[in-house]
Amino acid sequence: MNILFVCTGNTCRSPMAEAILKEKLPQIEVQSVGIFANENEKAHAHAIQVLEEMGISFTHRSEAIQLDHMQWADIVLTMTEDHKQVLLRLFPQYKGKIFTLIEYVSTEQVPLYQGGYNIPDPFGGDVSIYRETAELLETYIDHLVQKIN
Secondary structure (H helix, E strand, O other): OEEEEEEOOOOOHHHHHHHHHHHHOOOOEEEEEEOOOOOOOEOOHHHHHHHHHOOOOOOOEOOEOOHHHHHHOOEEEEOOHHHHHHHHHHOHHHHHHEEEHHHHHOOOOOOOEOOEOOOOOOOOOOHHHHHHHHHHHHHHHHHHHHHHO
């Protein structure tokens, strides 16, 4: 199974999601990209710090979304509804596999986050904001792992 996480710049949320899922399910393929990513940037220092605090070693270079990514992915999981809508406009032929992360795992037993389907962007925040984002990502990725298994 190939899972693609998508956020804005591919330096905070989607790389953290990629690293967390790779740690939990090393047998599947996971990548992350950004809709407006600059190529080849490192993940944000706070994102790396928080992952290290979680015991996850991860190196990352940002990538912008390309058609090849969409073709590769079995499931495309965005961080926000806006990201999802951009992808649906850019790649309408793949609408059946584009979801927000929260949307994809939500059930009656898995409630929506207070922000609905959106994982808030920690960019510009201090390390505590990145910890909150990582905890939120881990919560929904745990539900994703259950769904995959």
